[in-house]
Structure formats: C-alpha cells, structure tokens
Amino acid sequence: MHDSRRTRLVLGVLLVVALLLIVVDYRDGSSGPVGGMRRVASSVFGGAERGVSAVTGPVTRLFDGSTSGSDSSQVAALQAQVLRLRTQLNSAQLTKSDYAQLKRLLQLSGQGGYRIVAATVVAAGQGFQRTVTLDAGSADGVKARQTVLNSAGLVGQVTAVSAHTCTVLLATDASSVVGIRMAPSGQLGYVTGLGAADPGLLRLQVLDANLVLSKGEQLVTSASVNNRPFVAGVPVGLVEQVQNKAGSLTSIALVQPYADFSSLGVVGIVVRPPAHDPRFSVLPPKPSATPVPTVTVTVTPRAPGSPHVSPSPGG
C-alpha cells in the first residue's frame, strides 16, 4: 500500500479508534468494553508470558534480588511447607535463588501467620507504570485486592486476575497508596509510590501533625477494611530521609522499602489474612548501631593553671 488516499483513510480511522479507546478507558475504567478487551488480552498474553517466562527464566533470574536474610531459626520447621509450596508452584525446577527466596518468604509468612500462594513474576509493565504479572491466578485462589509480599516485605496489591495470571500494582507505582503504622509508636500514615521518577523509594506522610520523624524508623502496613487490599503487619520499609518543608502540615519522609522492586522473583499472595494482627512481630530487627572504636586525641595548649587537661599523669 503506497501513500495514497486509502492509506490516509486507514490512518485517520485508526487514529480515531485509538482516541475513542483512550476516551472510553478514561471514563469507564475497567467496567466498559475496554475492560473486556483487557480481560481477553490478559488471558491470551498472560498465558504466553507464562510460557515465555518458563523459557527465559534463567535470564531474568540472574537479576533477581538475592539479599540474604539472616534469620534461620525456623528453617527446619518450614522445610515441609517449602516442599508443599514447591509442588504448588507447579514449576518443576526451582533454581537455588528461587529456593532461597521462597524459604525466606515462608519464614516471613509463618511469622505473620499469613496464608500465602507463592508465585513468580513473569512480566513487568511497560512505560511509566510499575506493575508486574504473576503466574498465579483465580485458579489458585487469587482474587483482586489482595496483598502481595515477598521475603523482605510488602510488594503491592493484586489489581486484576485472570485464570492463571494476575496483575500486581507495585507499591512504588505513582497511583499506589498504602496505609502504614510507625513501628514503635503505632502512628498512622500512608506511603505513596514515586512512580517512574524514583522507583526505589516511597514517600511517607504521617497524619499526626506533631509527630517528629527520624531516620531509621520502621513501617508496617496497617490493616485495611476487611484486610483488603492490605493485611496488617507486613513490613514496608524504613525512613530514609526526612523532608521537613516549611509550610507543610505534617512531616514528609522518603522511605526505603524492604523489598527490592527492581528485581522481584518469588512473591507470595496473601489469600487468607492472619487471625491476629501480628503488629510488629514480622519486622526484621532494627539495624542497631554497631559500636565503632573511635580514637579521640585532644590536643590542648599546655597551661600552667589548668590541671584537668594536663596529659601528664603526674599533673
């Protein structure tokens, strides 16, 4: 087809269709015909992504986070659960990295009392959005608006589910809002993602105007209504930098999340919330300041009338 009137006609028609899609999607969201298209595409492309990811897994697993956890007290008790979940994962071969991540994930969920469905990330969103696709769907008991966590902490929430895949809105997405509690005090606040501007950090805003934030404070999720979309007690992150802007009503801080969002591997979807609020029991131990030997040398000009600074033992 050359550049002819027909081509231009096709171009015009398709542009109009695209604009209509944008408008319809903007107005209706997931309810309209665009939602139906999304569901169809989700089942089609989701299956394909699962298949492709099974092949290309070794490539992406190279970049999966492998920050080693230190707590190994309950490893033996969780071995059986690991085996069960491994079969549930339905992936015949887990790499060593997957195994380690899954073990820590089960450890965390065991501490909090979460019943989880383990899944792996098969695809990541395009452009400015921070979303991933997991290889677990409604067939595994996953529903929309459920909490997703990994071995380190909160990952996000499920936004859309197909039969065998689901889409997770990461906590770092600009449209994600997570209610939190400050670890020692129980003060309430919320964190929002910064989106593509800074995918590694969250922005914390507390509700108490008098609260003074300090670096290193830990955050956990506070329970949402009916534990949807967030269950209580999931570690979120710790305060990295306090931004006290003049004129702002409450203090704002940047939060370093526990989970490494740039390399998500094995994650868990909380399909049943804990019976009791775990409060802060799931949190990793607060990084305590290790004593560093420091040597201070004080040099003072010798003065005859000052006995306390005299370095001489006899003075």
Added chain:
Amino acid sequence: MRRLALSAALVAAVLLVQLTIVNRVPLPGGGAPNLVLLLVIALAMCGGPGAGVVTGFAAGLCLDLAPPATQIVGGYALVFCLIGYLCGLLRGVLARSALLPLVLAAGAAVLGEAMYAGLSLVVDKSQVTVAAVRHVLPASALYDVALSSLVLYLVVLASRSLADSPADHATALQQGDASARLRRARADGSTAPVLRQAGLASPAASGMLLGGTGLLGRAGWIAGPAGSRAARRAERRGPRARSSAHLGDGWLGYGPPTWRTLAGPQRQAAVPRLRPANGVAGSAARLQAGPARWSARPVNLHLAAGRRRAQKARQSAGASRRGLPRISFSAGGSAARPAPTRRGLPRISFSGGSTAARPAASRPVRSPSFKSSPTLRGGSASQLATGHALAGPRPGARTPSPGTFSRQLGPRAGGLRLGGRRSRDGIVGGGALTARSSRPRRAAAPRFHLRRAQPSMVRRTAAASEFRAGGALLTGGHGPAFGGSGLSGGLGGGSGLSQPRTVRFRRRRRSPLAFLTRRGSRRTDFSQLGRRTGG
C-alpha cells in the same frame, strides 16, 4: 500474506520479549528500550505507510492491553500508528542510502518515546508526572537509539530471507530481488519460467526491479501484485508503462522477448497508455504485433530527467548523479541476458533530446542504457523542439520551469514527441503507434491520466481540449525537429493511427471521505501518477 504473517509473528515475539525480559532487567538509567516501537519503525520503513499504520496500531494496542498494563488503553496504539505512518513515508530512503535509514529510525524512536510521554502526561496524570518523564525519557530514548539500527537490520534481514525463500517467487519479485532472481534464472537459461512462476501473467502486471533495492517494500510492481485486482485490470488493459520512476519501476514499455510467450492474446488487445507524470514523459509501449523481432536499431525512449521522481529512479538504479549512467534494466534486461548479444535492443534514455531526431550514425548501438541528465525537466520533445537536443545532454544545466508539461503543450514546443522516424520505435509511442505491422493495427489512442497536473496545466484548458480534439497529444506546431524527421510526430498522432480515438480522461474514484483529504475538490483529475507505480 507472508509479509502479514511475518509482521504478526515478529510483533508477538518482540512484545513478549519486551514484557518478560527487557522490562524486568534492571537497566542503569531508569529507562528501558521499547523494542516494540523499534519493530514498528523497522516494519514500516520496509513496508510502507499502509503497512506501517496497520502494524503500528495493532502492536500498540497489544502493548496497551498485554497483562501488566494498567495505563490508558489506546495511547500506544495512537502513537505507534502515527509513527508507523511517518516511517512508512520514509520507505524509499532504505534503498537510497545506507546511513540515512539508521539515523531516521533512531530519530523516529526518539520521537515516538517523546510522543508517548507527552500523551501520558496529558491523559494519565495519576501515574505520570513531569519528574517521571524527566527520569525515564532520556534513558529510554538513548537505549532506543542504540538498538534501532540493530532492529532495523534484523527486520531487513528477515524480509530478505522471506524474499529469498524459494516457495514464493512472487513475493521475491515484489520485494525487489528481481535482478538477483533474474541473474539466477539466466544461469538456468531462461527467464520466462521464473516470471511465470512468479505469477506474472503479463509483463504489464509486473515490474522489474532495478536491483535488490526494495526490501519489504513493495517496490517492483507496476500494476500491483500478481493476482490483485489491479493486476487483473492491468492485464486486460495490456502493457503500459508509467514513468513515475519510483523504486523498482522497471519496464518502460516492453519486456524482453521471452516474455512474449507469456501473454500473447492480451497483448493484441493492448492499448498503449501514456502517462506523462510529473513532467516526466511517460511511455506506453506496445510491441509490434508481429513475431518477436526487435528492430535493428535501438529503440529510444527519452524521459527527461531532472524531475524528482526521475531522480529517484536513477538513484534506485544505483546510478550516479553525474554523467550519464547506464542502467541495465531495459528490455532484454542485461540483468537477464548480456546486452551485446542482442541486436537492436531498445534503449531507454532519460536524457534530454530525442535520439530519434539525431542522425542514426551518431547513435551508438549498444546495450540498453538508461541515460539521465538534468538537462530537461519535461519531456524530451520540448527540448528537442527548442533545438537543444542535438547539443546533447548537458549535465548540470537546469531548466527552471515548473510547468514543464504545459510548456510542451505550448505552441512553441513540439509537444511530447512520440512519432519517431523509424518504425518500431516501440517504446514511446512512435513506433508502437506507427508500426508497420503485417496485421492491421487497432487504432490505439493513448490514454492520459493526468492527476494533479501542474498548476499551469490545469489552467490551460486550451491545451487540454487539444488533447481531446485529435486524440493526439501533439498540439503545437511541428517544430523544426519534426520537420527534419519528416514524419509526423505526436503522441498517438502517428501515421499508424487510422482512427484516432478520443482520449479519455479518467476521473479518479472518489472516496466518501474525500473531503478529509486535501485533494478533495471536485474537478477533472489529471492523474499525475498511477497509484500502483509507487507514486
């Protein structure tokens, strides 16, 4: 069909790779390349604007809908559709230059990223902020620029391999490896089977390429792919040539004699057509109805160069800009057979001045050549009539006349001069129309399709009426050159025309949405270029 399958498979594969691997690998800088955009650019540059529009829209919609997506649906479809169209317009560049397509592809990738970022800023305020764009866009654009050449190269390679697959010669011809194919066929001894295999029932329905220039591009068809509606129509109408001289325009006039066995009866009913497109004299040629004999002397076709499209033809043929490049593509095609073995090969020259008026001795008998010179902008005859022809082509000289064709029609110029002094000057009219054939010729009047004529031409209704009046193009007085030749010239006004038919002006088909396009005003259309000829 194969192209469609290839495009669909490539889009699906690249989309999955993008979502499952590229987006997951943490790359420095915060951005990631958009391979789907690069693929759309490459496919559009290979396939033209139509393919680019459709491919871009489909790929963009898939990217909008594929699972992890939560953004507004239609954004990528909109942007990729536009980018596909724009890159499709650049298709010819791929054949002309080696470096330019890479630069243009990189630029298109950056443009696409910027367009999507801008669109997201407008419609998707919850997720996209200026800070996010500032963080992501430079890195993404940089990755795209780095990878665009690779993607373009791979797509070109894939399309080439598609063209080389033995199962589909039509695709091969369509995609521009005709000369290579013909060379191969020559090694086998025959050209005709290849062409027949290729589904070319008639040379009119085919276009030879000037060398494997077009890639995925559908360069090469004169009348559309074999089997298409246009091709069938072209078969009914008989051979024709248009001198729009786009990529891969090949046979002006007639094909090699071996082709004759392919379409005997159709040729008899053929009506020569002349399409003086764009000031480049066109030709309708029809072979003599007799057996396969070429005249002892070369047949010359003079298409004045200097026009944009003629330039294109020269460049696509690999000719240099300077001098008089010989392009071995003409009848008897030296790609298909060595030229000196044939006598009296038609010679096609894009030069100013008609060799028909030159002394025969000064005309070297040589292989088919394709001359071009920037001397003339219009048809050769005008030059001839003004006496420049015998001076030969003057490289570098320019005739600054925008309304070339109307000048030819003027009383001063000799008009498009098609009546040669010799019989069987088969190509541009003269011989074809005045052939002394054993059979009675049908009175074949050339038809003109002048779309979007030069402004001056539209105004000159007198000239147009002269078209109609005589069934001959020759409207001006016979210039000295005509007198010198001793034969009546003129397109279709040759001595062989016993019953001149009325020249038909074809009116373009009108689309119901014609008002959307810029050329929608209702008036007599002078078709400038055939649609299928790459115009």
